[in-house]
Amino acid sequence: xxxxxxxxxxxxxxxxxxxxxxxxxxxxxxxxxxxxxxxxxxxxxxxxxxxxxxxxxxxxxxxxxxxxxxxxxxxxxxxxxxxxxxxxxxxxxxxxxxxxxxxxxxxxxxxxxxxxxxxxxxxxxxxxxxxxxxxxxxxxxxxxx
Numbered sequence: 001x002x003x004x005x006x007x008x009x010x011x012x013x014x015x016x017x018x019x020x021x022x023x024x025x026x027x028x029x030x031x032x033x034x035x036x037x038x039x040x041x042x043x044x045x046x047x048x049x050x051x052x053x054x055x056x057x058x059x060x061x062x063x064x065x066x067x068x069x070x071x072x073x074x075x076x077x078x079x080x081x082x083x084x085x086x087x088x089x090x091x092x093x094x095x096x097x098x099x100x101x102x103x104x105x106x107x108x109x110x111x112x113x114x115x116x117x118x119x120x121x122x123x124x125x126x127x128x129x130x131x132x133x134x135x136x137x138x139x140x141x142x143x144x145x
Contacts, residue, residue, distance in 0.1 A: 002032040004085045004100035013081070013102030016113055017068045023104060025064040025081065026057075033085045036061030041101065042080035044117035047072050050079075068106055076108035078117040 005028045008015040017023055027036055038053045038061065049069050057063030071077050081102040088098045103120070105113035 002086060002090050002095070002097055003027075003029055004036075004083045004098050005029070006081075006083045006100055006102060008081070008102060008104055014105060015103075016105045016107060019068050019070045019077075019106050021068045023066050023068050025053075025066075025083065025102075027062045027083065027085065030059060030062050032090075033062065034059055035086055036064075037084045037087075038064045039082045039084075040079055041082045042078075042117040042119040044078045044114050045073055045075065046118075048077050048079075068104070071106055071108065074109040076112065076114040077106040078114040078120070079104045080117055080120060 006013070007026050007028060009017065009024055010026065025038060027033060036055070036057075036059060038055065040050050043050060049072070051066040051069050053064050053066045055061035055064045069077060069079075081104060083100045083102070085098045088094055090098060101121075107113050
């Protein structure tokens with residue numbers, strides 16, 4: 001079955017890396033896949049310099065790499081990554097199986113990762129999205145008051 005599911009550095013999304021490290025994206029199965037496109041669908045902070053994604057592999061683009069961007073303000077970086085196979089279609093019909101979303105984070109100066117990025121939905125967690133991280137942060141703040 002055609003699928004756009006992918007790994008980040010050979011592990012399931014979400015993942016955390018350091019600025020300047022090489023990030024490798026890989027479609028987990030190329031069965032029935034004829035084309036692969038990669039893009040960033042969201043990011044935090046808004047002034048982060050988005051890296052250039054370099055495609056390789058067979059089929060073309062099934063493997064991609066980029067250099068993790070620098071953290072411009074010390075508050076961490078979050079990138080939403082989209083993988084689209086076969087132009088989003090199976091046998092000419094649009095299919096959600098042909099699009100997969102992931103998340104890459106770069107920790108802030110204290111080692112914490114950003115809670116989310118504008119437009120993030122379920123990239124941080126397949127069932128609760130970024131809500132769990134936000135709730136934990138708010139609970140910690142309330143306990144200090």
